[in-house]
Amino acid sequence: MTLLILSTLLLIGLVLMLVEVLFVPGTTFVGIFGLVISIAGLVFAFANFETSTAWTITAIAVIANLAAIVYGFRSGVWNRFSLKTSLKGGAFDGRLEGLYLGMPGKAISDLKPIGKAMFGENIYEVKSKGSFISVGSEIEIIKIENNTILVK
Structure with a gap:
């Protein structure tokens, strides 16, 4: 015992x-x-x-x-x-490639001040310069910074 x-x-x-x-x-x-x-x-x-x-x-x-x-x-x-994979994405992963300052586009939702817009064939989330922009309005990119598209 x-x-x-x-x-x-x-x-x-x-x-x-x-x-x-x-x-x-x-x-x-x-x-x-x-x-x-x-x-x-x-x-x-x-x-x-x-x-x-x-x-x-x-x-x-x-x-x-x-x-x-x-x-x-x-x-x-x-x-x-143990973890064998890692995240590959990041804050600047190329989602905004092909966009440039002054590029024209069209608002596909109301921008109050954030909404959706189409540039070329792609849809992006954009932010207006502080004012309301109604759906269907022609817009233009004035700034691209930190994955944020600022339009007027």
Whole structure:
């Protein structure tokens, strides 16, 4: 029975430390809890076995913990949980290419002061220079800045 309690404590401590390293890094609560349970298992070993046997159990537990952590990193288990892609877009991703200052267009919605306008074959969100522009009005680009098209 003593050996069962000891092995259970050490195994639970090992599992919790592996969970900390592989699945919830940075929280430290799970890892600290696993360390406390492992230490409780070692204290239990020193209380119930001879000193030489307890030191042997301690050495085996330390080696098993280190081996499990090294194996966890080398096996690539954590690769299944890591992000492999990244966002490619940005604030200036070429949506406004082909537009130029003075380019004529047509308002396809009311600009109050923001609305939709057509330049060439494409529809863009535009902002008027502060005044209301009704749908169907001819407009002209007066400024392009930070993906914002200012029209009059």
